[in-house]
Amino acid sequence: MNKFIKEHGQVILWFIFLVFMIISLSMVFTHGIGYASIVFILSFVLLCPPIVKFIQRKTRLKKVVLGAVSALVMTLTMLMTNHFSDAKKEEQRKTFQEKKEERDKKIEEQSSADNDSEKKEQQVAPPPPPKKRIDEQDGEKNETVQIAQNKETQTQLQQPKKVIVRASKKNGYYYTPTHPSYNNIAAKNLLVFNSEEAAQKAGYRRAA
Incomplete structure (x- = not known):
């Protein structure tokens, strides 16, 4: 095991580092650039093999151990980031729902106000004239038109016919x-x- 770690420890560290780099980049689309930046910076600081090698020299710990500890820390960080991201999304959803309810309420109030205005206009509008009066007016109009047509006919009859x-x-x-x-x-x-x-x-x- 020690021999395997000694021979392939550097490769394992680079693999872990690249995995967390890819995860941090994908979080730009799922959690936003803010959370992705946090994961990217921590992954670079804690999992970059040259930095791990520098820390190993100072602490005398094995690189793989440091890498595993760093990976564990990054995993906890990502879990906390997901938690905060979900909380923020829930807050945004509640805010959107409240705004939607407020907008629907305003639309309903406006609709009620318009209906009240229409009812008032209908109450104020004068009643329609009696049907009998309308019939009398139509009869007078028809009589006037008939008289005008008769006059026009008489005038045409009185005029001499023009013949070649x-x-x-x-x-x-x-x-x-x-x-x-x-x-x-x-x-x-x-x-x-x-x-x-x-x-x-x-x-x-x-x-x-």
Whole structure:
């Protein structure tokens, strides 16, 4: 055993040192950089083979013994670090829960206040007008629209219809579209008017 420790003690120390270095680096993601820094510094101070060798010279203890003691101290340190980390996480969880409850309470109060406001507005709002009055107003509107339509129809009937008439220079008559000779006027004698009145003003008479 002594021979094994003497031959491989240095390798064992380096292995333990690297293991704790890796653990301290992984704690950055699990416990945060604060706790990882504590474990890293203690691992470097207590488990680094050159430092262990220096302590061994001063204390006359075997390197492996010093390494084992240092590893035990580091294990206890990591357990305490985990404990403090869990306690901090629990505290953060409680704080988050309290903030969430407080926020939910504010939202509920705001919702209650909005509902009260809506109820007050509904109570203050005037009652709707009676249905009979609404029907009377609709009847008056319909009657007014009907009168306006009748007036427009009468106006259209009173206005003279504009008809394109054709007049003949040769005989002095004009022809409406319903006359048989409407399309039989020679081009050299043809005159076109927008209405019978215009043709009459020009001195033409309606063909029988």
